[in-house]
Each structure stands twice: as C-alpha cells, then as structure tokens.
Amino acid sequence: MSDKPRVEIYVSTDVEVDGPIPGPHSMLSFASAAYLADKTLLGTFAANLDFLPGASGHPDTLAWWKDHPDAWQAARRNPQPPQAAMQDYVAWLEALPGLPVFVGYPAAFDFMFVYWYLMRFAGRSPFSFSALDMKTMAMTMLRKDYRRSTKSAMPKRWFDDLPHTHVAVDDALEQGALFCNMLKESRSR
Template sequence: MPAPRPRAARPSLYISVDIQADGPVPGPYSVLSLGAAVAGRQDTGRFTAADPEQDTFYRELRPTGTETDPQALAVSGLDRARQTAEGSEPAAAMAEFTACVRAVSEDAQPVKTGYPAGYDWMFLYWHLIRFTGSSPFRHSGCLDMKTMDATKAGVPLRAVAKGTMPRELRSRRRHTHHALDDAIEQAELFANLMNRKGTTHAL
C-alpha cells in the first residue's frame, strides 16, 4: 500500500508583536500596551516582505494584575494610573486583536515573531486564553528571531544580540519601547533575517 502523500502546508503570515508590561510574568502583572505589524508571508521556498507600516494594531490596556515592578514601568514610560482609568478593557482589546490577525491572515497561518519572542509570547498567549478562550496563533505559532539569528549565523544562542548584528541586518528604525514602534522595527528586522545570505556576527 503506498504511503499517504504529505498534506500541503499552508503559507505562514509572520506578525511582529511587542508587549509592554509592568512586571516579569502574566497574572500578578499586566500587559499595558500591545503593538503588532505584519512582517511578511512565507510560501514554500519564497518569503515576501511586507511594508511593516501597512497592517498594524495598537492598544493600551487597563491593568489586570495587582503588582507592579517600577523598573518595568520605567522602560515603557506608561502611566499605570492613567491606564487604569482610560485603558481598553483587556477582553475587548484581545478580541479586537484576534479579529485583526484573522483578517490579515486570510488563507495563511498566522505566526507571532519577536526578538526575543519568549517574554512577549508568554504575556500575549496568557491574555488571549484568559480573555478570549483561544489564540489565533494556536499554542505554538511563535518564531523567536533571536534563535533564528543564531542558527543562521552558526553561533551559540548566547553569542547573538541586536548590537552584534551586521549593520545591513538591523532595522533602520529606533527601538523606542513604544509597543507599535518596536513591533514595526522588529518586522523590518525579521524581513532582513529571512533574506539573510552568508553574514556572521562580530564575536
């Protein structure tokens, strides 16, 4: 009996997501802002970069946790008291984000990416499950640019950082710690990494 043919893979739509939070873990601490930008589409054998400013999403959220880390707040510069009064309800913001991801994905599978991805993915996935009951990325649709960078450069993971990248791989944009700015910056970085050919880090 012949082996079954492998099912054709759907394209991937890579979405750069940046989270600004007021602490190290979700639950006790809160997402204060969420920014996202479409980075590009991967079909079999071909990656097509997107204009990172074309399809974006940004919300500032009402805090849900009871604890805060002053150092984390200082990084983002966000005012937790103002967001308690004026921020979007997390359930509404997560539902709007999910709808946005599904709208831009169309026939592709959405994949969240970031540099690094772990911190933002932890907060994003927790909030999606907590407030909407599901994730448009499912449970594993996350690609870490830092791991990808190390793999393509052929160096240990701990040896790579944005500052050690060849200049041609870095985004032309500043990393401002505003969630949308940083999502757009990282979308550009992602496209550069996907199109990388034969460059190495300065170790």
C-alpha cells in the same frame, strides 16, 4: 476548495509590561505588525490595556519605566479593557490573508504575555501555542552561542532605519523589518 496552502503572515509583536509574568503583573500595551516574507507590511494592531484587577507593578520593572517616561506615557494613553482588546486582536489576526505566525524578540517573553491574555480574555489563540524566536534564528545564522546572538552582534545590513523606542508599535515594526531581512538572507544561502 483549494488544496494550495495558505501563506504565512509573520506577526512581529512587542509587549510593554509592568512585571516579569502575566497575572500578578499587567500587560500595559502591545502591538503587532503583520508582514509577508518579502517585507510587505499588511497592517498593524496596537492597544493599551487597563491594569489587571489585583495585579501590581514589580519594583524592578517600575524602576526601569522611570528611565523611560515617554514610553510609559504612550503605554498608558487611552487604555481599554483587556477583554475588548484581545477580542479585537483575534478578529484582526483572523482577518489576515494567511496563517498568522507569532514573531518575537525574545519570543518567550512577548508570547507568554500575549498567549496568556488571549486565552484568558478571548478563549483562543490564532497562533496556536507556538512562536518564532528571532534570537534563536540569529543564533543559527550567526553560528554563535545563544547568549551572544544579541542585536549588537547582528550585521548592520539586517537593520532598517527604524526606531526602537519601547513604544510597542514602533518596536513591532522595527523588529518585523529585521525579521524579514534575516529571513531573506537565510533563504538566499
């Protein structure tokens, strides 16, 4: 057995939901893009989910969805039972050639849903119970207050020419590339 530590795999993850918290509201769709630190994309995972029994959409979130009908349609295409999707997701994460690190923007929101669904439907989380927040990373790199460390405050050089469509897989890819660019710059300082 090797004493060499396993490489970290940065798993950029985006969720699409119908309310502010899991349980009373459902995760409609989620996707992850697994990157090495050098921005090598190892693969993606995406799933659309059935609504949770007894859950309902929050009026504010449903109003937001009315302004994004293409994204709503993408999130509702071929939904599957959450248990099957989360078990497949765990298998995908555990097959990655390293240790998965959850990366989100903002991590607190996306991780809350993913972790809740993992624990509820798969019984475990390959991420343990932690997540890397890109907004906090931006705060330290930009030397700005947290609430001022938004994407609009970030330098253009951090962004690849990738769309942010509110379709989970598109956003996971876009944010994963952004994270890798930030990581490269932070390590070169």
